Amino acid sequence: MITALLLLPVLAILLWLYWYLLPGRRWKAADTLSVLGVLLLTAVWIWLIGGMSFPHESAMWPEIISMVGAYGILIIGLGAALFWRRQRR
Secondary structure, three states: OHHHHHHHHHHHHHHHHHHHHOHHHOOOHHHHHHHHHHHHHHHHHHHHHHOOOOOOOOOOHHHHHHHHHHHHHHHHHHHHHHHHHHHOO
């Protein structure tokens, strides 16, 4: 839960950048599907890592790993979707 709350401001900024860099700033159905796919992948990552136990680490370790992975998924996923969208132009 902490990870999801910490991701909200980053997600808002990345979605604004995604919209701002779209060709003609026109949001299409493919953009919605791309963003939903990235968000779903991020949520699955947070859920999977949050459920893991690391025996020799602190209780915050799953939160840290899920946060770092979620940032990577959001940035790479939205960047790839934007690259794909701009190439289709």
